[in-house]
Amino acid sequence: MVQNLTPPAERSPVRRRSRLRPTLVAYALLLPTLALLGLFAYYPAFSGIFHSLFDWRPGFDSPFVGIDNYLALANDRLWWQSFRNLGLIFIFTVTVGWILPLLAAELLITLRGSRSPVIYRALLVAPMAFPAVVTVLLWQAIYHPNQGLLNEILGSIGLGDFARNWLGTPDSALLALLFIGFPFVAGLPFLVFLSVLQNIPTEIFEAAELDGAGRLRRLISIDLPLMASQLKLLIFLATISVLQYGFAAFLATGGGPDNATLVPVLRMLNVAFQGSDWGIAAAMATVLFTIALILSIVIVMSGPKNTKGADDER
Amino acid sequence: MITQRNHRRGSAIAVAVALTGSLVLSSCTAADDSDVVTITLAGPNQWNDSGESFGEAWEDLIARFEAEEPGIKVETVVLPIATFGQVLSTQLSAGTAPELVYSQAPHEPHMVHALDEYLTEPNPYVEGNERWIDVFNPRYFSLESGQASGRIEAIPFDLTGVGLSYNADIFEKAGVEAPIATYADLIDACTAISAAGYTPFAMDGSFLGPAWTAQVIFNMMVADYIDDINVYAADGTPGSAPQVTAKSMAAAVLGGTLSTSTPEVEEFLVLIKEVFDACATPNWSGIPASSGAIIGIQEYLAGEAGMAWATVYSYDVLKDASFTVGGMPFPTITSDSTPLASGAEAQFGVAPGTQYMISSTTEGAKLDATIKFLQFVSAPQHVEPWLKASGGNPAVLGIEGPEASKAYLEGAWAEPMATGGNTPWGPSSVSILSAYDGYLLGSKSLDEQKAYLQDLWEQQARELVETNGWQSESWAQ
Numbered sequence: 001m002v003q004n005l006t007p008p009a010e011r012s013p014v015r016r017r018s019r020l021r022p023t024l025v026a027y028a029l030l031l032p033t034l035a036l037l038g039l040f041a042y043y044p045a046f047s048g049i050f051h052s053l054f055d056w057r058p059g060f061d062s063p064f065v066g067i068d069n070y071l072a073l074a075n076d077r078l079w080w081q082s083f084r085n086l087g088l089i090f091i092f093t094v095t096v097g098w099i100l101p102l103l104a105a106e107l108l109i110t111l112r113g114s115r116s117p118v119i120y121r122a123l124l125v126a127p128m129a130f131p132a133v134v135t136v137l138l139w140q141a142i143y144h145p146n147q148g149l150l151n152e153i154l155g156s157i158g159l160g161d162f163a164r165n166w167l168g169t170p171d172s173a174l175l176a177l178l179f180i181g182f183p184f185v186a187g188l189p190f191l192v193f194l195s196v197l198q199n200i201p202t203e204i205f206e207a208a209e210l211d212g213a214g215r216l217r218r219l220i221s222i223d224l225p226l227m228a229s230q231l232k233l234l235i236f237l238a239t240i241s242v243l244q245y246g247f248a249a250f251l252a253t254g255g256g257p258d259n260a261t262l263v264p265v266l267r268m269l270n271v272a273f274q275g276s277d278w279g280i281a282a283a284m285a286t287v288l289f290t291i292a293l294i295l296s297i298v299i300v301m302s303g304p305k306n307t308k309g310a311d312d313e314r
Numbered sequence: 315m316i317t318q319r320n321h322r323r324g325s326a327i328a329v330a331v332a333l334t335g336s337l338v339l340s341s342c343t344a345a346d347d348s349d350v351v352t353i354t355l356a357g358p359n360q361w362n363d364s365g366e367s368f369g370e371a372w373e374d375l376i377a378r379f380e381a382e383e384p385g386i387k388v389e390t391v392v393l394p395i396a397t398f399g400q401v402l403s404t405q406l407s408a409g410t411a412p413e414l415v416y417s418q419a420p421h422e423p424h425m426v427h428a429l430d431e432y433l434t435e436p437n438p439y440v441e442g443n444e445r446w447i448d449v450f451n452p453r454y455f456s457l458e459s460g461q462a463s464g465r466i467e468a469i470p471f472d473l474t475g476v477g478l479s480y481n482a483d484i485f486e487k488a489g490v491e492a493p494i495a496t497y498a499d500l501i502d503a504c505t506a507i508s509a510a511g512y513t514p515f516a517m518d519g520s521f522l523g524p525a526w527t528a529q530v531i532f533n534m535m536v537a538d539y540i541d542d543i544n545v546y547a548a549d550g551t552p553g554s555a556p557q558v559t560a561k562s563m564a565a566a567v568l569g570g571t572l573s574t575s576t577p578e579v580e581e582f583l584v585l586i587k588e589v590f591d592a593c594a595t596p597n598w599s600g601i602p603a604s605s606g607a608i609i610g611i612q613e614y615l616a617g618e619a620g621m622a623w624a625t626v627y628s629y630d631v632l633k634d635a636s637f638t639v640g641g642m643p644f645p646t647i648t649s650d651s652t653p654l655a656s657g658a659e660a661q662f663g664v665a666p667g668t669q670y671m672i673s674s675t676t677e678g679a680k681l682d683a684t685i686k687f688l689q690f691v692s693a694p695q696h697v698e699p700w701l702k703a704s705g706g707n708p709a710v711l712g713i714e715g716p717e718a719s720k721a722y723l724e725g726a727w728a729e730p731m732a733t734g735g736n737t738p739w740g741p742s743s744v745s746i747l748s749a750y751d752g753y754l755l756g757s758k759s760l761d762e763q764k765a766y767l768q769d770l771w772e773q774q775a776r777e778l779v780e781t782n783g784w785q786s787e788s789w790a791q
Binding site: 057058059060077078140143144145146165166167168169170171254255256257258259260267270271273274275276277278 | 399400403404406407408409410420421422424425519595596597598599600601602675741742743744745747748751752755757758769777
């Protein structure tokens with residue numbers, strides 16, 4: 001690297017301007033994005049936090065009620081009950097929801113040739129472009145208890161005893177909801193796993209092979225440790241998305257049956273749109289935001305800092 | 315080259331003239347339009363599957379109104395059945411709702427205008443009328459028909475009724491005679507229809523099936539308590555009302571006159587479970603709801619179910635059914651089924667169907683225009699062509715409804731429920747379905763259901779107290 005030996009004071013003003021210009025342009029280009037984020041992300045969020053202290057009637061006068069909304073939600077049995085489901089959703093997401101994408105990524109990097117990996121990769125991630133509403137409605141039809149594809153298949157292969165009212169009974173509804181999108185390959189975890197595996201130098205794999213490491217040993221001793229910082233990112237994103245979970249439940253079950261698929265976001269929507277209790281709904285949103293913030297800090301502060309740092313230490 | 319240049323210049327002049335002309339014309343039009351008051355009506359499409367129009371007869375009604383009132387223009391916004399409630403409740407809360415809003419949108423009293431005073435003024439579209447309220451059939455709509463707040467918030471365009479539609483061919487094959495008179499007969503009929511290879515009672519995941527069944531059975535079972543709980547008049551003052559008001563029901567729940575431990579209420583829970591176990595479509599809770607006119611519409615129209623809950627709006631769909639269709643009330647609960655039966659006949663009541671409210675942010679000329687439109691729609695001679703074409707039943711006196719829907723609109727069944735339909739469910743943020751589905755599906759025992767429902771009832775009563783400012787009442791302390 002060639003060092004610039006010219007003292008700063010002696011540098012030409014023209015050259016300094018030309019260095020400053022791209023920086024200013026970058027700031028200028030970022031401004032509209034920041035303004036839009038402020039308008040459509042930060043303002044509504046802070047407005048919600050602010051209005052959680054009011055009996056919020058958006059188009060009308062909204063009396064200040066202090067922490068009354070928080071006290072009301074503290075006594076809302078359904079609100080707290082809805083959190084129970086989040087634990088199961090999180091465990092499912094980081095286990096079943098990741099195993100198949102990881103397996104698919106491992107298989108994909110094993111493929112030889114220049115074309116087939118590209119074609120397979122495209123085919124595996126293409127469903128990401130499908131509208132989520134269509135996916136949910138399609139699975140709702142698959143789960144239809146009396147005419148659905150799943151029960152028909154089970155019946156046709158002699159497993160009719162396993163046929164059930166998938167979305168209509170409290171015992172199976174949540175699990176059935178979570179399996180919407182199976183085999184979960186078309187998603188961010190797959191892309192992250194794949195990019196990490198593709199960036200591991202082939203020499204490492206070859207060295208492991210020479211040392212007699214099998215595929216499972218390689219996965220445990222090489223692939224997963226090298227993914228540590230990316231896994232932290234995925235856990236962080238999974239935590240946020242689990243706290244925001246509700247889309248499929250809203251469309252397919254409405255939180256039922258018997259509140260078996262009720263999640264905090266759905267309860268918040270019901271309080272806002274059915275109950276017109278916008279202040280309590282804002283308090284619920286604030287609580288969710290606070291939980292997400294605390295968990296995010298804990299996740300970011302714990303575990304490996306990043307891959308680069310780990311490499312440097314080595 | 316020269317010709318081409320001249321041609322370009324000529325084109326440019328032509329474009330300039332056209333633009334100037336259109337600007338002048340548009341400014342003239344704008345000047346004319348400034349005298350026109352535009353009002354917007356927003357609600358779900360109850361008559362067809364169009365996302366743009368309630369149908370030709372509705373457009374004709376609007377055109378006739380606009381011809382009579384050239385200074386008013388009415389625009390119709392058709393909202394999806396599945397989401398109209400959320401859309402309208404959000405707009406009402408935000409103060410951005412259109413002038414006329416479908417009445418079933420969740421709302422609070424401050425979001426809509428009270429119409430009581432307007433109803434005591436003459437309706438100018440009805441010759442000789444002195445009070446607008448007098449054009450309505452008083453059996454179904456009167457100044458005592460106020461909502462929980464004791465105010466009248468919506469004007470009915472038609473009446474609706476609910477009943478049991480049955481497949482006469484299946485009944486014949488199963489040896490079931492219609493109409494089924496008693497609840498005990500209903501359970502027997504369900505056994506016979508099942509034995510014949512059909513679903514007795516079509517049901518799906520809609521809240522309406524459990525809700526209507528619960529309302530009707532609850533109304534019969536608590537009939538002996540009506541005198542004790544009917545303690546407030548429609549305007550909220552002490553007294554009584556033709557039907558139990560929401561305030562009376564809240565007082566009964568919070569005062570302890572009625573609870574889920576009341577023997578008749580407990581028996582109501584036993585009976586509704588019995589009818590679902592013996593009659594409803596297997597796995598009903600997992601079947602997506604697709605119609606508000608007929609519950610379990612796909613199974614029923616396919617000729618696979620003996621009967622189904624249906625509204626008067628279903629006749630348009632059922633006229634092309636491949637089987638013989640009949641209509642009957644829900645059977646009456648007698649001592650054959652339970653010693654706690656009150657002996658009261660099954661009632662559902664004909665109720666205002668399509669109703670519209672005026673958002674409280676509507677003021678001045680728009681408010682006047684909106685009132686005029688509602689008055690026009692409740693003038694018998696103006697609403698009759700629309701009712702005839704849509705199959706609706708009149709909420710006003712002087713015109714007859716279609717013959718086909720009379721089965722749901724006659725006799726004791728058509729009498730308003732003594733409970734006024736104010737069956738306690740739960741707070742508005744809890745769906746009616748979730749108040750009952752766990753118990754009906756067997757995931758809650760009777761005792762668990764009683765405790766769960768009692769909690770919901772009390773929450774609902776407290777919500778009503780807060781919303782309507784009844785905190786000073788002794789039972790609300």
